[in-house]
Amino acid sequence: MSFTHFILLFKRQWFENRKAWLVGSAAIAAILAFLFLLAWQWQTSFNGDTTRGIFLILLFCGGGVFMSAILNDLGNKQKGTWFLVLPASAAVKLGMALVYGIVVYLAAYFVLFYSVKEAVVTVVAPAGSSWGNFDLFKNGFYQFLFTFVGFQSIILLGSVYFNKSRFLKTLLIIIIGLFVSFNGNSLLLKLITGESHIDSNIPLDSFQFTYQGENMYVYLPDSAGLATSILLWVIVPVCLWLITWYRLKEKEL
Amino acid sequence: MITIRNLIYRYNKHTVLFDGLNLEMQAGKIYGLLGKNGAGKSTLMKTVTGLLFPFKGTCKVNGLQPFKREQGFLEQLFFIPEECYLPSLSINRFLAIYAPFYPSFSHSAYKEYLKEFNIPIDGNLHQLSFGQKKKAFIAFGLAANTRLLVMDEPTNGLDIPSKVQFRNIMSRASRPDKVILLSTHQVRDLDDLISSVIIMDDSRILLHEEKDRIMEQLSFYNKQRHIPQDDILYEEQTPNGLVAMCRNPQHTETYIDLEILFNATLSNPVLINSIFNQTKPGK
Numbered sequence: 001m002s003f004t005h006f007i008l009l010f011k012r013q014w015f016e017n018r019k020a021w022l023v024g025s026a027a028i029a030a031i032l033a034f035l036f037l038l039a040w041q042w043q044t045s046f047n048g049d050t051t052r053g054i055f056l057i058l059l060f061c062g063g064g065v066f067m068s069a070i071l072n073d074l075g076n077k078q079k080g081t082w083f084l085v086l087p088a089s090a091a092v093k094l095g096m097a098l099v100y101g102i103v104v105y106l107a108a109y110f111v112l113f114y115s116v117k118e119a120v121v122t123v124v125a126p127a128g129s130s131w132g133n134f135d136l137f138k139n140g141f142y143q144f145l146f147t148f149v150g151f152q153s154i155i156l157l158g159s160v161y162f163n164k165s166r167f168l169k170t171l172l173i174i175i176i177g178l179f180v181s182f183n184g185n186s187l188l189l190k191l192i193t194g195e196s197h198i199d200s201n202i203p204l205d206s207f208q209f210t211y212q213g214e215n216m217y218v219y220l221p222d223s224a225g226l227a228t229s230i231l232l233w234v235i236v237p238v239c240l241w242l243i244t245w246y247r248l249k250e251k252e253l
Numbered sequence: 254m255i256t257i258r259n260l261i262y263r264y265n266k267h268t269v270l271f272d273g274l275n276l277e278m279q280a281g282k283i284y285g286l287l288g289k290n291g292a293g294k295s296t297l298m299k300t301v302t303g304l305l306f307p308f309k310g311t312c313k314v315n316g317l318q319p320f321k322r323e324q325g326f327l328e329q330l331f332f333i334p335e336e337c338y339l340p341s342l343s344i345n346r347f348l349a350i351y352a353p354f355y356p357s358f359s360h361s362a363y364k365e366y367l368k369e370f371n372i373p374i375d376g377n378l379h380q381l382s383f384g385q386k387k388k389a390f391i392a393f394g395l396a397a398n399t400r401l402l403v404m405d406e407p408t409n410g411l412d413i414p415s416k417v418q419f420r421n422i423m424s425r426a427s428r429p430d431k432v433i434l435l436s437t438h439q440v441r442d443l444d445d446l447i448s449s450v451i452i453m454d455d456s457r458i459l460l461h462e463e464k465d466r467i468m469e470q471l472s473f474y475n476k477q478r479h480i481p482q483d484d485i486l487y488e489e490q491t492p493n494g495l496v497a498m499c500r501n502p503q504h505t506e507t508y509i510d511l512e513i514l515f516n517a518t519l520s521n522p523v524l525i526n527s528i529f530n531q532t533k534p535g536k
Contacts, residue, residue, distance in 0.1 A: 002324060005354070012350045016340045078338035085302060087327035087354045249322070253304045 005088040009096040013070070020069075025108065028062050029116050036120040036132070043131060051134045052141060055113060059148055062109065067101035067155040068167035071248075075163060080253045090249040094156075094241065101152050106145070146233035153240035160247045204228040254280040254432050255301060255401070259310035262296060270296055270456045273310070278449075280400070281429040285447030286436040287515050293456040294436040298403050301434065302332045314401055328356055331394040335406040339386050341379035344372075347393075357398035366392035370418055384410045391419065395426050402426070402433045408442040416442055440511040450511065452518045459522040462529055464509060470528050472501040473510040486524060487517035500528065 032054065039050040071093075073079035083093075114134075121132040136142050151174070158170025185203040190196060199215075201207035205228065206219045220228065255278040262271040270293055278284055288294045299305040300312050303319030303326065312319055317326040340347065344367070352358040367374050370388040372381070381389060387410050394402060408416050423446050427433065437443050450467065452460040474480055474497050488497040496510060498517050518525045 005324065008350070008353055015342060015346060015350055076338070078334065078336050081304060081332065081334050082338045084304060084322065085327055085330060085332050086351075087324055087330075089324050090322065092324075250306070252306055253299070 002088070002092060005092045006095055009086075009088055009092060010099070013096060013100060017069075021066075024062070024066065025112060028058055028109070029112050032058060032113060032116040033120055036117060037124065040120070040124050040131065051117065051132055055134065056144060058113070059109060059144070060151060063101070063105050063148060063152055064155050064171070065167065066105050067097075067152045068159045068170065070097045070100050071156070071159045074160060074251065075166060077253060080251075084251060084253060090245055094245045094248055097156055098153075098241065101156060102149055105152075106148070146229075150232065150237050150240070153237045153244070157240050157244045157247070160244050160251065204232065254278060254315055255434075256313045257300075257311070260300065260307050260312055261309040262300060262305065263308045272456070274456070274458065276451070276458060276461065278432050278434065280432055281427065282448045283423070283427055283433040283435065283446055284449045284451055285440070285443055285511070286434060286451045286453065287438075287440060287511070288436070288453035289519075290438075292453040294453055295405060296456075297453070298332075298405055298434065298436060301401075302330060302403050303327075304332075328354070329400040331355075331397045331399045331402050333390060333394050333402075333404040333407060335409055337387060337390045339378045339381075339390060341377070343377050344374055344389065347378055351393070352396075355397040355399065359396050359398055362398070363392055363396035366395055366422055369422055370415065384412055384415055387411060388415060388419075391422075395422060398428075400431050402431065404433070404435045406437055406439075407435060408437065408439055420446060440515060444509065444511045450514070452515055454519055454522075460514075460518045460525055460529075466529065467509055467514065468501075468506055469504050470501055471509070471514070472499050472505050472507040473497070473513060474499060474507065486528070487513065487520060489513055489516060 035054045035057070036051075039054065043050070071083075073083040086093075117132055117134060121129075125131045136145075154174060155167070155170055158173065159166045162169045181203050182201065185201050186198055186207075189198050189201060189207050193209075195209050195211075197210045199208050199210060204220070205225070206217060208215055208217050210216070219225070255276070257274055257276040260271050260274040260276075261269065262274075263269050274297075276297075286294050286297070296305060300307060301314060301319060303322045306320040314326065315329065317323060319326060319330075342350070348360070348363065352360065352363075364374055367389065370385075370392060372385055372389055372392070378386065378389060387407075391404070391407060394404070408419060411419060420443070423433075427448075435443055435447065447464065449463050450460065451458060471486070475494050480497055480499055484499040484502075485497050486499060488495055491513075496513050498510070498513050501507075514525075
């Protein structure tokens, strides 16, 4: 993998897309401000931590759109030809897309999120108010960042795999995948435990059922939890990158 | 330099395009790939440039397999498709971003080509017309100094003065270690440039000969003069009168009419090939 070519591709991506990205950043900032104001206005109507909710909505929506656009050239014959014959290996091209779609987006999003949140809190919330507090590391909230890496990896694979309507098709597959895994997991748990009242479950994490009118929670043991975390946060994204690399190498136009 | 052996290419399970194609191209030459629409020219070019993968058989360029799209291969390849893409950047910015990808890129040559094409170096690519964009892209491709230059219909979209400029520039582009492969429908645009002719039809190569050998074996006449009927291989009515392609036992040098050669080859490939096979060096 050539670092020089990575830098060249990185510069190319920036100079060719910076105007669109600046407009996109302004749009994200505007939506964040709107959502913060909405949450402030109806703060008594929302349960839970709305700041975290707002953080997640635009992290995933904006990030998905951004990632799916990085290899947008592949959806167009002329642009795709130019991109594929550009002297850099598939690994370097993939590396560039991952750095932009995960590292650069996260960095830019954090800057936007904190800036807009601080601006809105300064303007609307009274001094000393705790409204709008946001701690990424409280209650393991940072774990969503690992989920984000996995999500972006799926979006990138979809953008290389599909030729048309790539983002929508990938989103549809993610939704179907989530539906099948949650319902399949519930069915599997009912079969394994013989318990017919499983109310909720998180695959490879926990489930909850009702026993004699009481809610019972079952969690994986710590060692198994660690193994599933490594599987979902490390092994799955790396496998997705390998598949994307292979698809990019095999891409024909 | 380019070696294609028993190449099989399929669109899908049922549609075979190339079924055992063989072809060899040497460095230092400009190959003109001629063929009707759907003859397989673009697929062949895309296979050579690594944009399409052979189903079976091999295609090698300087010993490398194009489908692997290795960096070393791509650094020595420049492909100019019929409709090329150029980003919305200034020419200087475009140069700064893309020239470093090509180790032998010549900035001075690029400026010279742009000047010859009458394109301002400080202009913006998005402000150029289709023809100007194509010329800017061709100039970049030539300045990249790659060992393989592939051009699909390079003169499409160029006006008449630009075609003259293109021919002038291309005549200086040949190098002993470089293969240039051009495909065209407009044979008259390029007939002075090419040193070797490849005629394709129905996914097969009907003729692959050096222009020197074609000139040695065939002659082309306006049929006002008397030509023995036995020597006539093909004749065609053109706006300038009846043109005949004949055997050339005296090796008289005449202008090669590529359109007539193309039509003659398509109408009777066996006969045309037999002329060259009978007289292959060493036979």
